[in-house]
Amino acid sequence: MINGQIRDKEVRVIGQDGEQIGIMSPREAMKLAQEAELDLVKIAPKAQPPVCKIIDYGKYKYELARKEKEARKKQKTVEVKEVRLSPNIETNDLNTKVNNAKKFISKGNKVKVTLRFRGREMAHVQQTKHILDDFAKLLEDVAVVEKAPKLEGRNMSMVLTERR
Incomplete structure (x- = not known):
């Protein structure tokens, strides 16, 4: 006034x-x-x-x-980066994706890990859940699971954030 x-x-x-x-x-x-x-x-x-x-x-x-x-200039924005996997991923490919996710997390971003099912792969959803669990286990020293693996349509995804 x-x-x-x-x-x-x-x-x-x-x-x-x-x-x-x-x-x-x-x-x-x-x-x-x-x-x-x-x-x-x-x-x-x-x-x-x-x-x-x-x-x-x-x-x-x-x-x-x-x-x-x-004040807006000093504000930090958190981006969500996505790492896509497929159910028949090999060990070395998985390690490469883990290293990419580590880079994203070290920069302060969240990582959304998505396991994409195509065609007949939908019949084996429960057998491939362990891929996301292994991914989280490989990153447990730098990241923590914010959102547990969940099936959404043809994708199973989880979100990882930096461990504090």
């Missing part, structure tokens, strides 16, 4: 250079702000009494936007 929008009985006023002016009515505070050719901005509405500051509102909004942008 700025200037005329402030409808409280009394407000605590802070000057443009940060010193406390005191508790007064919003009308008096508005006069002070107009004399300084600045705006009266409510910065702490939940305080008792609410705190208002005499500042340039445009500059205040710009500073808030800049702080928000900086």
Whole structure:
């Protein structure tokens, strides 16, 4: 809330250079702000009494936007990388996929391991579940299973995340 929008009985006023002016009515505070050719901005509405500051509102909004942008820049996004396997995968191929998954996890990403069934492979779903278990066992020093293996259509998948 700025200037005329402030409808409280009394407000605590802070000057443009940060010193406390005191508790007064919003009308008096508005006069002070107009004399300084600045705006009266409510910065702490939940305080008792609410705190208002005499500042340039445009500059205040710009500073808030800049702080928000900086906070967004420091935020870390977690991607989900996918490793696809087939039921008749050989040991060396599995080890290669495990190494790829280790790289993804070390970079801080989650890994979705998908076992794809095609054609008649759907008849042997239960016999091939051990592939995902072996995959998780090979990565247990760096990763933990976040979502257990689950059959979804023609794919069985699980999600691994970094061990903390």
